[in-house]
Amino acid sequence: MPGVRIALDSAGGDKAPKVNLEGALMALKEFPDLEILLVGRQEELSPGLKGYPEASRIRIIDAREVFPMSEKPSLLLRKKETSLYITALQVKEGTADAMVSAGNTGGVLVASLFVIGRIKGVERGAIAVKIPSKNGYTILIDAGANAEVRAEHLRDFGLMGYEYARFLGREPIKVGLLNVGEEEEKGTDLTKTAFNYLKSELGDSFVGNVEGRDINFGEVDVIVSGGFEGNVALKAIEGAGKLISQRLREEIKKSGIAGLIGALLLKKALGRLRDSMNPSQYGGAFILGVSGVVSKAHGNSDSLAIKNAIRVAYEGVKRELVEKLGKRFGG
Amino acid sequence: MPGVRIALDSAGGDKAPKVNLEGALMALKEFPDLEILLVGRQEELSPGLKGYPEASRIRIIDAREVFPMSEKPSLLLRKKETSLYITALQVKEGTADAMVSAGNTGGVLVASLFVIGRIKGVERGAIAVKIPSKNGYTILIDAGANAEVRAEHLRDFGLMGYEYARFLGREPIKVGLLNVGEEEEKGTDLTKTAFNYLKSELGDSFVGNVEGRDINFGEVDVIVSGGFEGNVALKAIEGAGKLISQRLREEIKKSGIAGLIGALLLKKALGRLRDSMNPSQYGGAFILGVSGVVSKAHGNSDSLAIKNAIRVAYEGVKRELVEKLGKRFGG
Structure with a gap:
């Protein structure tokens, strides 16, 4: 089986991007076939990767804007330069197998349902x-x-x-x-x-x-x-x-x-x-009903929580959660 | 100020009538101007009062039936021989200033709203x-x-x-x-x-x-x-x-x-x-919006909880909670 590629919203969460970066490195150490697309400001992210051998499995995708934690969720669809939007876009376009974000919950929902899209037969996504x-x-x-x-x-x-x-x-x-x-x-x-x-x-x-x-x-x-x-x-x-x-x-x-x-x-x-x-310890919550694996970490996640949210997404991909749901709904 | 008279549903709760009786005696010890109307089977209740000086401030009101904990609440209005119904009736008829029950919550609500009645201007009672x-x-x-x-x-x-x-x-x-x-x-x-x-x-x-x-x-x-x-x-x-x-x-x-x-x-x-x-410790929950003081104890109350539910009712009467609510709603 090929490796798993996960897009991580580096700007999502109260302690971003520090814990996001740390969590990504922890996850890469744990899963040798994992690759991470780190979505955020190139110049803020690259220095933090220096000296880590795991960094060879990180690719930074530049995103200039941050979708604020308290922003009205529906505005996400107009903010196409935010790290959250671009993270979801990776899944939509097939560049990534799954996405992880500790950002604005409503925003992650909008990204999941309207950027990635729903599983056929499911009317509402759920956390x-x-x-x-x-x-x-x-x-x-x-x-x-x-x-x-x-x-x-x-x-x-x-x-x-x-x-x-x-x-x-x-x-x-x-x-x-x-x-x-x-x-x-x-x-x-x-x-x-x-x-x-x-x-x-x-x-x-x-x-x-x-x-x-x-x-x-x-x-x-x-x-x-x-x-x-x-x-x-x-x-x-x-x-x-x-x-x-x-x-x-x-x-x-x-x-x-x-x-x-x-x-x-x-x-x-x-x-x-x-x-x-x-x-x-329990890592990310899944947003189910989306036609891609979406793992939502708590807004005040520390690096362990980010790592576990990535683990959850990783397992979702490996064990074909979305495909299984799709079958249940007749897809 | 005259004493406070409280009707207690002796059959309400998982550990009735034992803890109800014990709680009543504890409350009488604490409040010298309290009288309790103990509603239930005369022959089950009287023996438990022997030897307690506080028992002089207890009057037993005979009620032959028990309203079960899992009974459909609306049936209460047809079960006029239950201790719960007769307890509420004491407040309705002015024989008691307040009622206390650890019985079926829905039943206590029905007793409160349909036997005692609502405060004018209040459409729904609330716990x-x-x-x-x-x-x-x-x-x-x-x-x-x-x-x-x-x-x-x-x-x-x-x-x-x-x-x-x-x-x-x-x-x-x-x-x-x-x-x-x-x-x-x-x-x-x-x-x-x-x-x-x-x-x-x-x-x-x-x-x-x-x-x-x-x-x-x-x-x-x-x-x-x-x-x-x-x-x-x-x-x-x-x-x-x-x-x-x-x-x-x-x-x-x-x-x-x-x-x-x-x-x-x-x-x-x-x-x-x-x-x-x-x-x-917190005693009874009030059912507010009722034109009488109703203190609801938890179904699995012990004697301390019953005592505290009585205390709560006692304070409600002393400090005119119902009158204050009535004023707020323009009564």
Whole structure:
């Protein structure tokens, strides 16, 4: 099999281009058949590559502009000189097999859906994220691409989430619909219709309604939701983690010497706990439904998170995620 | 001021009637001017009161049936012999100043809205919960009473949340609207319309859109949401707490002797952390918009949680929460 070529938006994210460059070098070290198209300002990027043997597998594609983190997403289509636009263009034109960006989420969506394009038969792209859970992780889809959805979209998210779980080697796969209660009649007209769609499409793999607590602490592999509540839940979990970690630090401080010694003895355990809850470990979220592999890293990604987002894209290409989705939707 | 009389649904909750009885006795010890109408099976309740001096301030109101935790809520109105129905009736008829139940949430809502009734000018009742946050707690309204809402409802939730925060002594009060981003143009048609309503009703107290992470880790006092996403977020936070606590235990175990000693030294700190995150501490959630004080305890409440739900109801009566809301809505 030929190597994998990934286009990386070097200007995307709060710590760009530094961590993007570092993450790229880390990924190249890990995957010998990987090549990276680093999209951004030539003069800012080349100096950082000096002295790294891996740099021979990096090609810089000059892009003069940055698409700002808080810019209105739809403006991307008029900003064809931005690194984000040009990154997506590499996939569209076949120069790259996949793209990675830690930039403006809405912008990455627009780039995915309108520059690269959708898989035939899929009406809406969706963000699929892996969230730490009792069983390792749960896939939440859609985590925020679509604030308003119809039942047909939820059905498609369910199919895409199922295929993604299969791609990740989960078997048997349990898919749940995010709702306010487990009973079939719970929720809104939207969830009731989506429930029936998912049941008829997924059969026994659809286990019915699940609740917010099942995202982190449930038995399902995939949770289907509209982008609004998916996004709210994802960020609510993030806030909960921050609060617990802040309070733990405060309580340790209050405990004086004993607390300090205790914390020291538990340093490794607390470190592993932090790591296991750290979104950087899980790398990029896929934007599914796009006719190319798109891995979106968190805006405040560090170099490890960028590396893992590249790894995710790499695996998506190697294991033909887009082709598998295309087949599911009859392409 | 005369004493406070609270009707307690003795059959509501997973651990009823044991913890209900215990919680009632704890509350009576704490508040000397409190009387409790304990609604349930006479023969199951009386033996548990023997020997407690506080029992002189308990009156048992016989109710033969239990409204099951998973029953369809609307059936409550036909089940007039259930403890839940009869508990609400005490408030309706003026025998009690407030009610407390850990029963079927939907059933408590139906009891509140259709047995007790709504405050004039309020179209929908809403569940307001206090959630631990950086600043102590954040009020989330609606946490699950209304799966589908209109913008006018969100406006009313904002007004009720504001009054509730004032009742709790918060000043100045910051109210935010739960959304998928902070920018004004984010979200759906619903959130955009609600945004304008809240701005015109609350003026500078409305700080605009907030995100899921602001529930636990934000700067606002009140977060307004539809019941669907509010419920999802609340339970997502619950799941996150469970996962972190499970993983912490696992990591401590993995750390051998050092881990055990560390955990021992941090026992108090971890205990305080657990307490500060424990919903039981926060007692009941108010169902606001009802023309009577209704305090809803969690279904799996222990006796402390029941006691705190009674305390919450007690304070609601003493400090005239319903009257204050009535004034706000022009009653």
